[in-house]
Amino acid sequence: MGKTLQKTGQAGIIMIMLIFGLLMTVSTAYMKMVQTEIEVQGMIDQSDRAMDAAFSGINYAIAIAQKNRSMFDDSITAVASRTYVTSTSSSWSPIQIPSGITWDNTRVKTLVASVPSDWIFLNETLDNYILDSQPASPPYFFRVTSYPATSTTNVATTGVLLVKSQGRYYNYSDKDKTTIIGTFTTQLIAECKVIFKRKIVQLNRYRYMPFQKDSDFFKYSPY
Numbered sequence: 001m002g003k004t005l006q007k008t009g010q011a012g013i014i015m016i017m018l019i020f021g022l023l024m025t026v027s028t029a030y031m032k033m034v035q036t037e038i039e040v041q042g043m044i045d046q047s048d049r050a051m052d053a054a055f056s057g058i059n060y061a062i063a064i065a066q067k068n069r070s071m072f073d074d075s076i077t078a079v080a081s082r083t084y085v086t087s088t089s090s091s092w093s094p095i096q097i098p099s100g101i102t103w104d105n106t107r108v109k110t111l112v113a114s115v116p117s118d119w120i121f122l123n124e125t126l127d128n129y130i131l132d133s134q135p136a137s138p139p140y141f142f143r144v145t146s147y148p149a150t151s152t153t154n155v156a157t158t159g160v161l162l163v164k165s166q167g168r169y170y171n172y173s174d175k176d177k178t179t180i181i182g183t184f185t186t187q188l189i190a191e192c193k194v195i196f197k198r199k200i201v202q203l204n205r206y207r208y209m210p211f212q213k214d215s216d217f218f219k220y221s222p223y
Contacts, residue, residue: 046171049140050184054167057144058190060120061085061163062201064109065146065192071161072199076101079156083107085146087218094147094220096155111143119143119168141168145218149191161192161201162223166211187211191223 065071068083080097081104089108097103111120119141142165149160164187171182190206209221 046169046182046184047186050167050169050186051188052167053140053142053169054165054186054188056140057120057142057165057167058163058188058192058203058206060142061144061146061165062161062192062203065161066199066201068107070107071194071201072196074158074196076156076158079148079158080104081107082148082161083109084148085109085111085144087111087145095150098155139170139172141170142166143217147220149223159194159196160204161194162221163190163192164188164209164212164217164221165190166217185211187217189221189223 064083064085068081070078070081071083076098080101084092084094084107086092086094086108087110089105089110092105092108093103120143144163144165146161146163148156148158149162151157167186167188169184170180171184173179173181187209188206189209191204192201193204195202205223207223212221
């Protein structure tokens with residue numbers, strides 16, 4: 001009788017140990033899942049900041065385009081004299097235009113003449129993203145290029161402006177605010193409609209596209 005009770009007690013202790021082990025495994029797995037979710041959410045948030053920088057580039061290109069009165073002249077001749085943003089204005093001809101019309105390269109706005117693929121940083125306070133302490137260098141950058149769209153005959157169309165924009169966000173170390181521990185990038189292409197009657201350029205639609213290298217970014221890409 002005593003041996004039976006002893007075996008029963010040992011079995012109970014083993015069962016309790018197994019239950020505790022199972023609970024510890026479940027608890028550890030849950031904590032790991034929560035940590036992973038927090039890390040993923042942080043990466044998504046920082047990727048969204050890179051996308052915000054890319055949208056700033058689109059707005060920059062639209063603002064540059066709207067300053068030129070030729071933007072609201074519905075003619076192929078006007079398309080050739082509108083203001084675009086590119087890496088260089090020498091012999092710039094992104095798409096075909098009818099014979100007898102030449103691109104007005106003096107209207108093309110270069111980003112930085114000496115560094116064609118340079119980035120523009122946002123020298124403003126972004127109230128939507130309050131950092132714990134501001135880093136020594138700006139975390140938001142963008143670079144952008146704009147060009148006219150083509151019609152079905154591969155000739156420039158008058159009512160559409162295309163914009164490619166790359167956004168970049170630097171994640172700085174919390175210790176010194178100067179060491180970059182992560183770089184997040186996004187590239188967008190936007191189709192902007194020219195509203196001739198209202199004299200505005202309006203963002204019509206946009207999509208993500210693969211992040212292009214320097215030699216490809218300033219080339220023509222269809223929407």
